[in-house]
Amino acid sequence: MAGTPLKVRWTARRNAVFANPKFQYWAAKLPLIRRIARSRAGTMFDLVVGFSYSQILRAVVDSGLLDVLKHGPLGASEIAGRIDLSDDATLCLLRAARALDLAEEVLEDGWMLGQQGAVLQADEGTQAMIRHHRLLYRDLEAPLELLRKDRSEATELSRFWSYAGALHGAAEAGRETTEYSRLMATSQQFVADQVLAAFRFPARARLLDVGGGHGAFLGHVGRAYPGIELGLFDLPEVVENAREPLASEFGTERLSFHPGNFFRDSIPAGFDLVSLVRILHDHDDGPALDLLRNIRRALDPGKRLMIAEPMARVPGAEAMGEAFFGLYLWAMGSGRARSAEEIRAMLAEAGFSASKTVPTPQPVIASIVVATA
Ligand SMILES: C[S@@+](CC[C@H](N)C(=O)[O-])C[C@H]1O[C@@H](n2cnc3c(N)ncnc32)[C@H](O)[C@@H]1O
Numbered sequence: 001m002a003g004t005p006l007k008v009r010w011t012a013r014r015n016a017v018f019a020n021p022k023f024q025y026w027a028a029k030l031p032l033i034r035r036i037a038r039s040r041a042g043t044m045f046d047l048v049v050g051f052s053y054s055q056i057l058r059a060v061v062d063s064g065l066l067d068v069l070k071h072g073p074l075g076a077s078e079i080a081g082r083i084d085l086s087d088d089a090t091l092c093l094l095r096a097a098r099a100l101d102l103a104e105e106v107l108e109d110g111w112m113l114g115q116q117g118a119v120l121q122a123d124e125g126t127q128a129m130i131r132h133h134r135l136l137y138r139d140l141e142a143p144l145e146l147l148r149k150d151r152s153e154a155t156e157l158s159r160f161w162s163y164a165g166a167l168h169g170a171a172e173a174g175r176e177t178t179e180y181s182r183l184m185a186t187s188q189q190f191v192a193d194q195v196l197a198a199f200r201f202p203a204r205a206r207l208l209d210v211g212g213g214h215g216a217f218l219g220h221v222g223r224a225y226p227g228i229e230l231g232l233f234d235l236p237e238v239v240e241n242a243r244e245p246l247a248s249e250f251g252t253e254r255l256s257f258h259p260g261n262f263f264r265d266s267i268p269a270g271f272d273l274v275s276l277v278r279i280l281h282d283h284d285d286g287p288a289l290d291l292l293r294n295i296r297r298a299l300d301p302g303k304r305l306m307i308a309e310p311m312a313r314v315p316g317a318e319a320m321g322e323a324f325f326g327l328y329l330w331a332m333g334s335g336r337a338r339s340a341e342e343i344r345a346m347l348a349e350a351g352f353s354a355s356k357t358v359p360t361p362q363p364v365i366a367s368i369v370v371a372t373a
Helices: 006-019 021-027 031-063 065-070 076-083 087-099 115-121 124-139 143-148 156-164 171-175 178-198 216-224 236-250 285-298 318-332 340-349
Strands: 103-107 110-113 205-210 228-234 255-259 273-277 304-309 354-358 367-372
Touching: 006 021, 021 031, 031 065, 031 087, 031 115, 031 124, 065 076, 065 087, 065 110, 065 115, 076 087, 087 103, 103 115, 110 115, 124 156, 124 178, 124 318, 143 318, 156 318, 178 216, 178 273, 178 304, 178 367, 205 216, 216 228, 216 236, 216 273, 228 236, 236 255, 273 285, 285 304, 285 340, 340 354, 340 367
Parallel strands: 205 228, 205 273, 228 255, 273 304
Antiparallel strands: 103 110, 304 367, 354 367
């Protein structure tokens, strides 16, 4: 071990101690350590059975149980009739849901929503995500096989995204699946909330949202900042579909539309701020850097780019970045979750003079990096 860095030696020693049954035996007896050991065991248990939790969630959402419980308290038999399960199966699901705080038995055989259930029932976006994740879990059924294929074969997720066309604009062009549009529209609200809570836009400025889809993000910014002019850049067929709804809300004077392909065409110049919302992580490093360079060329010195998306290695939200998005994007076949530091390094390489991270209230939904040209 001579010459081995201290951190490596310390980690190896710690792991050996934790794995030792004698340590575990004594840890269970000492009051303070017992608490730590218990919480560690709880975390380990959650890791081991996480898939069952996800499947309970899915059953709760797919069956419509949340909506039924909203009108509780109701007895199990009454609920069974409404979610089309036998009485026993309904009780099994209700009890599992109760254990996850999705349901609560407030009276004997009187079921209502639990605290998590109340939040989830009101949250269409998360429900859409839970439904959508069935595709990811199918791909993850044999995780090692998925990894070994090195993204060379189609997956459920890659088929979904290329069918929905989200990476290439077909969905926004109108050929979308209901699932895709619901997913993007409802989740955009969460992302926009994070951006508006964390980033102060200039009161008067010209904003260009690159890859802005149907203009949902622009809509949120436009409503919050009446002095901002709104520009939309996306593939031609996508921009076409965004024109009318945006114009009817904001009038044509505040708007400009820029159809184009951000890998082939120049990003239009003259904007004070460019936003890239949930775009960069969809693309591998080469194309992502090309896109940043393209945006940099369009910005005068001092003008800014704001990147908002879920990022990797965010303190307190680590699992979302590299465990969830890491595998999701791997299965999708394109892109990866990057840390703010990695994004900042790419921005420097693309020619931006400075960049910083802007903390958001809920980094599990999105983080922000702002760069200056
Ligand atoms: C995942 S969606 C994100 C949409 C929106 N920013 C949001 O957060 O909801 C990706 C967007 O990038 C657009 N897009 C994909 N490839 C593009 C390209 N090469 N040039 C321009 N836009 C593109 C798609 O049409 C789509 O609107």
